[in-house]
Amino acid sequence: MDDRIFSSRTLLWLVLIGILSFAGAFVASLYQDKIIHLSSIGTNSYSQSAIGHNAFSSLMKKMDYRVRTSRKTWDRAGYADVTLLIEPEDTMGVEAVLEEFYGAGTLVVLPKWHAYPDPENEKWVRSARLKSDGEVENILQIFSDRIELIRGAPEDVLENFTWDKDILTFSQQPWIQAPQLIQGSDDILRPLVYSDKGILLAEFIQPNGLLDGIDKTWILSDPDILSNHGLDNGGNAYLAIGIIDVLTGNGLGGVVIDETSHGYVSEPSLWRRMFEFPFAVVTLLLVATVGLLGWSSISRFGPPQITEKSYQSGKGFLIDNTADLLAFGGHGALMLKHYAERSLQTVALGLHAPKDLEEYELLQWLDRVGQARGSDLISHEIIRNAHSITEAPVFEVMQALKAARDIHRWKQEMLHGTG
Known part of the structure; x- marks a missing residue:
């Protein structure tokens, strides 16, 4: 009598399905960043709203910069890479980057907007308001308490800038509405893009900095230069790409966009990973396998038991x-x-x-x-x-x-x- 629980055909199908499922989970883990789409209306690289930075991230990728979005606090840039902290919501991420040497340079973009979602479209912003001076100054305090925040009126437009041509070269003027600028003494800030109203882009002069040109820290005072609505202006796009080009050494280094300060922290956890896509597929297969083994061990499952065995073991x-x-x-x-x-x-x-x-x-x-x-x-x-x-x-x-x-x-x- 054949006492196998499954027929040869059923067993072959189970093995084939298991192999295909495991292979699918493995391939999905390689491309999970492309499969998992994080949506937001906030000031982050996932956001497609007017004040988001998804367009800037996509633009860098289309221009063949090596762009990586980081959601891990311990995941820092390599020695040739640049870290972007765009509108950080807290000071912890900024302090962690500035305290240690991570990569060729750091660009800190000061925060500016609070966003309120549109109830009819989760990807749109119904309205936005400026952050308070204190919220922005909290980030500036990390660098120095002698850096002053300068803000224009909501109806003001600023489009007449001067830039350091030894470092930056672009042919069109940036354009900002309700400009947000900074001001500081020459021993703190080196102006790179500025006007008579204040500084738009500056290099922070570190008291105990490394060699000249290494581990640069740049501060961009107004995030509208990089935002989805701001990139419609050719001068803003020229400035944004010019900044990345200089910091990466004409594209030799990569770009790491830090998203931990926006709440997108994903620390390594085996239990959390087990229930996240695509690893949840493997977990499901494991549970199904254990269930089948448990089912097969239940009495009256499979062929009838032989009352008297012709042979025994032991x-x-x-x-x-x-x-x-x-x-x-x-x-x-x-x-x-x-x-x-x-x-x-x-x-x-x-x-x-x-x-x-x-x-x-x-x-x-x-x-x-x-x-x-x-x-x-x-x-x-x-x-x-x-x-x-x-x-x-x-x-x-x-x-x-x-x-x-x-x-x-x-x-x-x-x-x-x-x-």
Whole structure:
């Protein structure tokens, strides 16, 4: 009777589905950033709203910059890469980048807007208002308390800038409405793009900076230069790409957009990963496999059980079957004789008995050892009793069993003591 739970065809399908599912989960893990789309209306690189920066991220990728969005606090830029902190919502991420050397440079874009979603379209902004001066100054305080925030009126437009042509070159003027600028002394800020109203882009002069041109820290005061609505202006796009081009060394380094300050933190966690796509597919397969194994172990699953098995497994069955065969063949006396001889050899070897002794001398030597060990069994009586049973005209099974038990007890006491 075939006692397999699954047929060959069913088993083949299960294996094939498992392989395809695992391969699909593996491929999905490689492209999960393209499969998982994070949506937002805020001031981050996922946002497609007017004040978001998704267009800037896409523009850099289309211009063949190596762009990576980071959601891990420990995931920093390489030595040739640039870190972008665009409108950070807190100071922790900015401090972490500035305290240690991470990459060729850092661009910190100051925050400017609060957004309110459109109830009819989750990707649009219904309205936006300027952040308070204090919220922006909290970020500036990380650099120096001597950097001043300068803000224009909501109806003001600023489009007349001067820039450091030794560092930046572009042919069109940036354009900003309700401009947000900064001002600071020459020992704190090096103006790169500025006007008579204030500084739009500056290099922060670090007190204990490294070599000139390495680990640059630039501050862009107004994020509208990089925002989705701001990039409609050619001058803003020229400035944005010009900044990235200089910081990356004409594209030699990569760009890391830090999104941890916007709440998109994804720290490594095995349990969280198990229930996130695409790893949830593997978890589902594991649960299904355990379920099938549990189902297969339930009684009455599969073919009917055989009440009497023709064979069994285990040492007990093997010993009983061997004993039955020897008894059936009339070899009980031979078994007892061999068992007595082997037990005598085992005890002699275990006690390091002299090798040149005859059997009667060995038994006398063992008697003395057994007496010293406190055993009440006499060696020559145990062995000779077994020999007398094997040489008797009629083999008595019960006497043979008793003799075998005595030999076993004697061997144990001689080798391991009477305890």
